[in-house]
Amino acid sequence: AVVSTQSTGELARADSITVDCHKLLNISMQCSCVLVREGALLNSSSTVTAPYLFHKYGNNVDISQRSFQCGRRADGFKLWFCDAVDDLDAQATLVFDRAAEMKDIVAGDERFTLLYPNSPTHICFRVTGREDIDYETAVEGLRQRGSFIEYYVDYFRLVPVNPAFTVQVLKEVLDLIHDVVMTEC
Numbered sequence: 001a002v003v004s005t006q007s008t009g010e011l012a013r014a015d016s017i018t019v020d021c022h023k024l025l026n027i028s029m030q031c032s033c034v035l036v037r038e039g040a041l042l043n044s045s046s047t048v049t050a051p052y053l054f055h056k057y058g059n060n061v062d063i064s065q066r067s068f069q070c071g072r073r074a075d076g077f078k079l080w081f082c083d084a085v086d087d088l089d090a091q092a093t094l095v096f097d098r099a100a101e102m103k104d105i106v107a108g109d110e111r112f113t114l115l116y117p118n119s120p121t122h123i124c125f126r127v128t129g130r131e132d133i134d135y136e137t138a139v140e141g142l143r144q145r146g147s148f149i150e151y152y153v154d155y156f157r158l159v160p161v162n163p164a165f166t167v168q169v170l171k172e173v174l175d176l177i178h179d180v181v182m183t184e185c
Contacts, residue, residue, distance in 0.1 A: 141180040
């Protein structure tokens, strides 16, 4: 599920990809991975020779010579452990499916203009016909009403990772955004 059908064509051409498991899979602490087509390239691009930082077992055993941040073995363990406790494939599938469903809702709501429809997990949108929005004012108005939403210069952005963020909650948030923008911005 981490690789959506929309993006498989692009990924097939990539030499490497990174996945932020903390954000994508809702792992509660920093956890990321990099996948590379040519392992030797990763080895040659990130090898550091600082004997005081690493083990003395040689490169065959010591992965810290071939990884960023002096070896983050704990990231691999966190990812394995989280998958053992909670089915990460099911969780990622839920995030992708929820984002697709919610993008359809935003696209079908004439009050909003959906941006970046091929983004796998981000729902980016603007209020239709309101190019003059002061997004800082809008976000402050939302906070005063007990809601928080991210914005990026000239559009709103949602990432539906939290399982409690349902379609009903999305509709309530959209109503709130529209109300704040129309009355306070």
